[in-house]
Amino acid sequence: MPHHPDRPIAVIAAEAPARTKPSNYPEPFASTMSGRVKRPLGDLFGLQSFGVNHVTLPAGAISALFHRHSVQDEWVTMLSGEITLVHDGGEAVLTAGMCAGFPKNGSAHQLVNRSQAEATYLEVGDRQAGDSVSYPRDDLVAMRAEGGWTFAHKDGTTYDQT
Amino acid sequence: MPHHPDRPIAVIAAEAPARTKPSNYPEPFASTMSGRVKRPLGDLFGLQSFGVNHVTLPAGAISALFHRHSVQDEWVTMLSGEITLVHDGGEAVLTAGMCAGFPKNGSAHQLVNRSQAEATYLEVGDRQAGDSVSYPRDDLVAMRAEGGWTFAHKDGTTYDQT
Numbered sequence: 096m097p098h099h100p101d102r103p104i105a106v107i108a109a110e111a112p113a114r115t116k117p118s119n120y121p122e123p124f125a126s127t128m129s130g131r132v133k134r135p136l137g138d139l140f141g142l143q144s145f146g147v148n149h150v151t152l153p154a155g156a157i158s159a160l161f162h163r164h165s166v167q168d169e170w171v172t173m174l175s176g177e178i179t180l181v182h183d184g185g186e187a188v189l190t191a192g193m194c195a196g197f198p199k200n201g202s203a204h205q206l207v208n209r210s211q212a213e214a215t216y217l218e219v220g221d222r223q224a225g226d227s228v229s230y231p232r233d234d235l236v237a238m239r240a241e242g243g244w245t246f247a248h249k250d251g252t253t254y255d256q257t
Numbered sequence: 258m259p260h261h262p263d264r265p266i267a268v269i270a271a272e273a274p275a276r277t278k279p280s281n282y283p284e285p286f287a288s289t290m291s292g293r294v295k296r297p298l299g300d301l302f303g304l305q306s307f308g309v310n311h312v313t314l315p316a317g318a319i320s321a322l323f324h325r326h327s328v329q330d331e332w333v334t335m336l337s338g339e340i341t342l343v344h345d346g347g348e349a350v351l352t353a354g355m356c357a358g359f360p361k362n363g364s365a366h367q368l369v370n371r372s373q374a375e376a377t378y379l380e381v382g383d384r385q386a387g388d389s390v391s392y393p394r395d396d397l398v399a400m401r402a403e404g405g406w407t408f409a410h411k412d413g414t415t416y417d418q419t
Contacts, residue, residue, distance in 0.1 A: 098344055098345055098346040098363070098364040099360075099363060099364075104342065104344065104346075104349045104357060105342060105349050105351055105355050105356065105357040106355065106356060106357075107354055107355055108334060108354055108355070108356045109354060136332070136334075136356055136358070137330070137332055137358055139358065140332070140357065140358025140359070140360060141358070141360040141363065142330040142332060142358045142360050143330060143360070143361075144307075144329075144330045144361075144383040144385060145306075145307050145330060145332075145381065145383055147332055147356075147358075147381065167306075168299070168304040168305060168306045168307060170298070170299055170302070170304060170307075170309055170381075172270060172298075172379065180266065180267060182260055182266065183260055184260040184266075187266045187267050189267055192269050192270055192271060193267050193268065193269055193270070194267065194268060194270045194298055194309075195266060195267040195268075195302065196298070196299055196301065196302025196303070196304045196309075197302070198261075198302060198303040198304050198305070199305075199306075201260070201261065201302075201303065202260040202261075217334065217379075219307065219309065219332075219381055221306040221307055221383065223306060
């Protein structure tokens with residue numbers, strides 16, 4: 096069938112439109128994602144089963160809270176700069192051309208830009224139903240729901256979402 | 258939980274081990290994939306829901322037969338060199354930093370290296386059950402089966418597999 100008329104054939108990843116909502120986290124966590132820019136690259140083409148983002152982390156920024164998924168597999172590949180991968184067993188420095196994968200129920204993980212320069216990478220994650228996210232270092236749990244993520248404290252009480 | 262002891266924390270994508278079987282296609286199609294090198298990058302980390310490969314296409318090589326999936330979403334991003342994306346509506350030249358996505362039941366597609374130099378890219382595809390592949394220009398159909406792919410002529414007769 097012909098190419099979908101409303102979708103691009105190809106795009107320059109670093110120039111794709113940035114996500115308008117900087118973070119899905121409730122406060123006080125959302126503010127800790129300051130500076131992070133995500134450019135969705137799978138949605139642009141109508142992909143449904145996995146998401147791909149081009150992510151820019153300025154110096155000092157972080158990819159996400161330290162977390163692991165119960166269902167989702169994740170994978171990242173570095174495009175530029177230097178980022179520290181924090182995992183359950185320690186840390187590793189990633190530079191352009193390196194990649195890492197995070198299987199469901201594997202090590203918790205987080206990318207931290209401890210360098211003095213901007214870093215960019217691509218992230219891929221599947222969108223299977225029933226996913227949840229645990230945060231070993233924060234009072235937060237997340238569940239994938241119809242249309243997005245819901246967040247709660249570890250005791251089950253909800254965060255005020257605005 | 259701790260990092261899986263048999264898996265790497267991170268790897269240099271271009272130096273990951275190449276797939277030992279150059280192509281899953283039956284002949285005479287397998288030989289047309291000559292020169293193509295795929296380095297699995299998701300399996301290394303134990304990812305299951307999608308596959309990621311680093312692909313090297315020397316001058317003159319092709320990514321695959323012109324094809325579309327019924328279930329699988331696919332996405333590619335160029336790392337180096339220049340490749341021609343052939344799709345149902347025409348062609349587009351992809352260079353480093355560009356990406357393209359191929360939703361299930363969308364345009365058929367194929368990457369062709371018409372340049373004089375090697376090109377490299379990353380490809381991502383989900384692994385949902387029930388997938389099949391149609392090849393508008395070749396006498397071939399493929400079905401995802403337990404443990405791999407099965408191939409047949411369009412009239413349903415099988416290829417002799419060795």
